[in-house]
Amino acid sequence: DIVMTQSPDSLAVSLGERVTISCKSSQSVLYSSNNKNFVAWYQQKPGQPPKLLIYWASTRESGVPDRFSGSGSGTDFTLTISSLQAEDVAIYYCQQYYTLVTFGQGTKLEIK
Amino acid sequence: QVQLVQSGTEVKKPGASVKVSCKASGYPFSSYGISWVRQAPGQGLEWMGWINTYNGNANYAQRLQGRVTITIDTSTNTAYLELKDLRSDDTAVYYCARGFPSGRGVYFDYWGQGILVTVSS
Numbered sequence: 181d182i183v184m185t186q187s188p189d190s191l192a193v194s195l196g197e198r199v200t201i202s203c204k205s206s207q208s209v210l211y212s213s214n215n216k217n218f219v220a221w222y223q224q225k226p227g228q229p230p231k232l233l234i235y236w237a238s239t240r241e242s243g244v245p246d247r248f249s250g251s252g253s254g255t256d257f258t259l260t261i262s263s264l265q266a267e268d269v270a271i272y273y274c275q276q277y278y279t280l281v282t283f284g285q286g287t288k289l290e291i292k
Numbered sequence: 293q294v295q296l297v298q299s300g301t302e303v304k305k306p307g308a309s310v311k312v313s314c315k316a317s318g319y320p321f322s323s324y325g326i327s328w329v330r331q332a333p334g335q336g337l338e339w340m341g342w343i344n345t346y347n348g349n350a351n352y353a354q355r356l357q358g359r360v361t362i363t364i365d366t367s368t369n370t371a372y373l374e375l376k377d378l379r380s381d382d383t384a385v386y387y388c389a390r391g392f393p394s395g396r397g398v399y400f401d402y403w404g405q406g407i408l409v410t411v412s413s
Contacts, residue, residue, distance in 0.1 A: 181354070
Protein backbone atom coordinates (compact mmCIF):
# COMPACT_ATOMS: atom_id res chain seq x y z
CA ASP A 181 0.00 0.00 0.00
CA ILE A 182 1.06 3.58 -0.60
CA VAL A 183 1.48 5.37 2.73
CA MET A 184 0.64 9.08 2.91
CA THR A 185 2.35 10.99 5.73
CA GLN A 186 1.24 14.50 6.61
CA SER A 187 3.09 17.13 8.60
CA PRO A 188 2.55 18.69 10.97
CA ASP A 189 -0.13 16.76 12.87
CA SER A 190 -1.50 20.07 14.12
CA LEU A 191 -0.78 23.76 13.81
CA ALA A 192 -2.09 27.08 15.09
CA VAL A 193 -1.88 30.11 12.82
CA SER A 194 -3.04 33.71 13.19
CA LEU A 195 -5.90 35.02 11.09
CA GLY A 196 -4.68 36.40 7.78
CA GLU A 197 -1.44 34.43 7.89
CA ARG A 198 -0.30 31.80 5.38
CA VAL A 199 -0.79 28.09 6.13
CA THR A 200 1.27 25.28 4.63
CA ILE A 201 0.52 21.58 5.12
CA SER A 202 2.83 18.91 3.73
CA CYS A 203 1.99 15.42 2.47
CA LYS A 204 4.57 12.84 1.41
CA SER A 205 3.79 9.58 -0.35
CA SER A 206 5.84 6.40 0.14
CA GLN A 207 6.16 6.04 -3.63
CA SER A 208 5.63 8.30 -6.60
CA VAL A 209 2.01 9.01 -7.51
CA LEU A 210 2.93 10.68 -10.78
CA TYR A 211 1.53 8.70 -13.71
CA SER A 212 3.82 8.98 -16.70
CA SER A 213 1.04 8.23 -19.20
CA ASN A 214 -0.81 11.49 -18.47
CA ASN A 215 1.79 13.39 -16.41
CA LYS A 216 -0.70 13.81 -13.58
CA ASN A 217 -0.24 13.43 -9.84
CA PHE A 218 -2.97 11.34 -8.26
CA VAL A 219 -3.41 13.38 -5.08
CA ALA A 220 -6.48 15.03 -3.58
CA TRP A 221 -7.00 17.23 -0.52
CA TYR A 222 -10.06 17.38 1.74
CA GLN A 223 -11.30 19.63 4.52
CA GLN A 224 -13.35 18.17 7.36
CA LYS A 225 -15.18 20.25 9.96
CA PRO A 226 -16.59 18.71 13.15
CA GLY A 227 -19.70 16.62 12.59
CA GLN A 228 -19.47 16.91 8.81
CA PRO A 229 -18.24 14.63 6.03
CA PRO A 230 -15.03 15.60 4.27
CA LYS A 231 -15.22 18.19 1.51
CA LEU A 232 -13.11 17.94 -1.64
CA LEU A 233 -10.80 20.95 -2.06
CA ILE A 234 -8.14 19.92 -4.59
CA TYR A 235 -7.66 17.04 -7.05
CA TRP A 236 -4.87 16.17 -9.48
CA ALA A 237 -2.64 17.74 -6.80
CA SER A 238 -3.37 21.29 -7.93
CA THR A 239 -6.85 21.57 -9.49
CA ARG A 240 -9.26 23.44 -7.26
CA GLU A 241 -12.77 21.97 -6.99
CA SER A 242 -15.57 24.22 -8.18
CA GLY A 243 -16.71 26.64 -5.47
CA VAL A 244 -13.55 26.34 -3.36
CA PRO A 245 -12.12 29.78 -2.47
CA ASP A 246 -8.98 30.68 -4.37
CA ARG A 247 -7.01 31.14 -1.14
CA PHE A 248 -6.69 27.33 -1.22
CA SER A 249 -4.03 25.95 -3.55
CA GLY A 250 -2.21 22.67 -4.05
CA SER A 251 1.23 22.00 -5.42
CA GLY A 252 3.90 19.33 -5.70
CA SER A 253 4.81 16.33 -7.79
CA GLY A 254 6.09 12.78 -7.43
CA THR A 255 6.16 12.14 -3.69
CA ASP A 256 5.96 15.61 -2.11
CA PHE A 257 2.79 17.70 -2.00
CA THR A 258 1.62 20.85 -0.28
CA LEU A 259 -1.72 22.42 0.55
CA THR A 260 -1.50 26.18 1.04
CA ILE A 261 -4.04 28.60 2.45
CA SER A 262 -2.84 32.03 1.43
CA SER A 263 -4.65 34.00 4.15
CA LEU A 264 -6.27 32.08 6.99
CA GLN A 265 -9.93 32.80 7.66
CA ALA A 266 -11.86 31.76 10.77
CA GLU A 267 -14.00 29.35 8.74
CA ASP A 268 -10.88 27.42 7.68
CA VAL A 269 -10.53 25.82 11.12
CA ALA A 270 -10.78 22.12 10.30
CA ILE A 271 -8.82 18.92 9.81
CA TYR A 272 -7.19 18.57 6.41
CA TYR A 273 -6.46 15.22 4.73
CA CYS A 274 -4.45 14.31 1.66
CA GLN A 275 -5.36 11.21 -0.35
CA GLN A 276 -3.63 9.25 -3.08
CA TYR A 277 -5.65 7.54 -5.80
CA TYR A 278 -2.75 6.20 -7.84
CA THR A 279 -3.24 2.68 -6.44
CA LEU A 280 -6.64 2.14 -4.85
CA VAL A 281 -7.02 4.76 -2.08
CA THR A 282 -5.13 5.79 1.04
CA PHE A 283 -5.44 8.89 3.20
CA GLY A 284 -2.93 10.79 5.24
CA GLN A 285 -3.45 10.86 9.01
CA GLY A 286 -4.80 14.41 8.96
CA THR A 287 -3.60 17.85 10.05
CA LYS A 288 -5.63 19.81 12.57
CA LEU A 289 -5.66 23.55 11.90
CA GLU A 290 -6.56 26.02 14.63
CA ILE A 291 -6.47 29.77 15.13
CA LYS A 292 -3.63 31.19 17.22
CA GLN B 293 -28.38 18.04 -7.40
CA VAL B 294 -26.16 15.13 -6.46
CA GLN B 295 -27.18 13.53 -3.17
CA LEU B 296 -26.03 10.47 -1.26
CA VAL B 297 -28.49 9.63 1.52
CA GLN B 298 -27.42 7.00 4.01
CA SER B 299 -29.47 4.81 6.33
CA GLY B 300 -29.68 5.39 10.08
CA THR B 301 -27.67 4.68 13.19
CA GLU B 302 -26.90 1.06 14.07
CA VAL B 303 -26.02 -0.61 17.34
CA LYS B 304 -24.66 -4.14 17.14
CA LYS B 305 -23.12 -6.73 19.43
CA PRO B 306 -19.62 -8.12 18.86
CA GLY B 307 -19.66 -10.96 16.35
CA ALA B 308 -22.78 -9.71 14.59
CA SER B 309 -23.04 -8.29 11.06
CA VAL B 310 -24.29 -4.92 9.87
CA LYS B 311 -25.58 -3.85 6.47
CA VAL B 312 -25.95 -0.14 5.73
CA SER B 313 -27.19 1.63 2.62
CA CYS B 314 -26.44 4.67 0.50
CA LYS B 315 -29.07 5.92 -1.97
CA ALA B 316 -27.74 8.06 -4.81
CA SER B 317 -29.68 10.62 -6.80
CA GLY B 318 -29.12 13.53 -9.15
CA TYR B 319 -26.69 11.84 -11.55
CA PRO B 320 -26.39 8.68 -13.71
CA PHE B 321 -25.70 6.02 -11.08
CA SER B 322 -23.69 3.77 -13.38
CA SER B 323 -21.28 6.55 -14.37
CA TYR B 324 -19.50 6.88 -11.02
CA GLY B 325 -18.29 4.29 -8.54
CA ILE B 326 -19.18 4.31 -4.87
CA SER B 327 -16.66 3.92 -2.08
CA TRP B 328 -17.11 3.39 1.65
CA VAL B 329 -14.85 5.28 4.05
CA ARG B 330 -15.02 4.99 7.82
CA GLN B 331 -13.83 7.18 10.67
CA ALA B 332 -13.43 5.88 14.21
CA PRO B 333 -14.13 8.39 17.00
CA GLY B 334 -11.44 11.06 17.01
CA GLN B 335 -9.48 9.27 14.28
CA GLY B 336 -8.68 9.74 10.60
CA LEU B 337 -10.26 8.42 7.43
CA GLU B 338 -9.98 4.76 6.44
CA TRP B 339 -10.91 3.62 2.93
CA MET B 340 -12.79 0.33 3.04
CA GLY B 341 -13.54 -0.48 -0.58
CA TRP B 342 -15.05 0.58 -3.87
CA ILE B 343 -17.61 -0.77 -6.30
CA ASN B 344 -17.85 -0.13 -10.01
CA THR B 345 -21.53 0.69 -10.46
CA TYR B 346 -21.38 -0.16 -14.16
CA ASN B 347 -20.35 -3.80 -13.82
CA GLY B 348 -20.61 -4.50 -10.08
CA ASN B 349 -16.92 -5.30 -9.62
CA ALA B 350 -15.57 -4.42 -6.18
CA ASN B 351 -12.14 -3.85 -4.61
CA TYR B 352 -11.53 -3.97 -0.87
CA ALA B 353 -8.89 -2.74 1.53
CA GLN B 354 -6.61 -5.64 2.29
CA ARG B 355 -7.00 -5.43 6.06
CA LEU B 356 -10.79 -5.86 5.74
CA GLN B 357 -10.76 -8.62 3.12
CA GLY B 358 -13.09 -11.44 4.07
CA ARG B 359 -15.22 -9.31 6.39
CA VAL B 360 -16.48 -6.62 4.02
CA THR B 361 -18.82 -6.83 1.04
CA ILE B 362 -20.03 -3.95 -1.11
CA THR B 363 -23.00 -4.46 -3.40
CA ILE B 364 -25.38 -2.35 -5.47
CA ASP B 365 -29.00 -2.38 -6.55
CA THR B 366 -29.19 -0.54 -9.85
CA SER B 367 -33.01 -0.59 -9.79
CA THR B 368 -32.96 1.76 -6.78
CA ASN B 369 -29.55 3.44 -7.28
CA THR B 370 -28.46 2.16 -3.89
CA ALA B 371 -25.11 0.89 -2.67
CA TYR B 372 -24.73 -1.36 0.36
CA LEU B 373 -21.91 -2.09 2.77
CA GLU B 374 -21.98 -5.28 4.81
CA LEU B 375 -19.41 -5.85 7.55
CA LYS B 376 -19.30 -9.21 9.33
CA ASP B 377 -17.85 -10.44 12.61
CA LEU B 378 -18.04 -6.99 14.16
CA ARG B 379 -15.53 -5.97 16.81
CA SER B 380 -15.44 -2.99 19.15
CA ASP B 381 -12.85 -1.27 16.94
CA ASP B 382 -15.36 -1.28 14.08
CA THR B 383 -17.24 1.43 15.98
CA ALA B 384 -17.10 4.38 13.60
CA VAL B 385 -18.98 6.73 11.34
CA TYR B 386 -19.34 5.08 7.95
CA TYR B 387 -19.49 7.34 4.89
CA CYS B 388 -20.33 6.51 1.32
CA ALA B 389 -18.73 8.72 -1.29
CA ARG B 390 -19.02 9.11 -5.05
CA GLY B 391 -15.77 8.20 -6.73
CA PHE B 392 -14.71 10.36 -9.64
CA PRO B 393 -12.97 8.03 -12.10
CA SER B 394 -9.36 8.85 -12.83
CA GLY B 395 -8.24 5.91 -14.92
CA ARG B 396 -6.64 4.39 -11.82
CA GLY B 397 -8.10 5.02 -8.34
CA VAL B 398 -10.81 7.51 -7.46
CA TYR B 399 -11.17 10.75 -5.57
CA PHE B 400 -14.40 11.70 -3.87
CA ASP B 401 -16.47 14.66 -4.94
CA TYR B 402 -19.71 13.94 -3.05
CA TRP B 403 -20.18 12.31 0.35
CA GLY B 404 -23.11 10.93 2.28
CA GLN B 405 -24.00 12.31 5.69
CA GLY B 406 -22.47 9.37 7.55
CA ILE B 407 -23.88 6.53 9.65
CA LEU B 408 -22.75 5.87 13.21
CA VAL B 409 -22.26 2.16 13.81
CA THR B 410 -21.64 1.27 17.44
CA VAL B 411 -20.38 -2.18 18.40
CA SER B 412 -20.89 -2.89 22.06
CA SER B 413 -21.87 -5.79 24.27
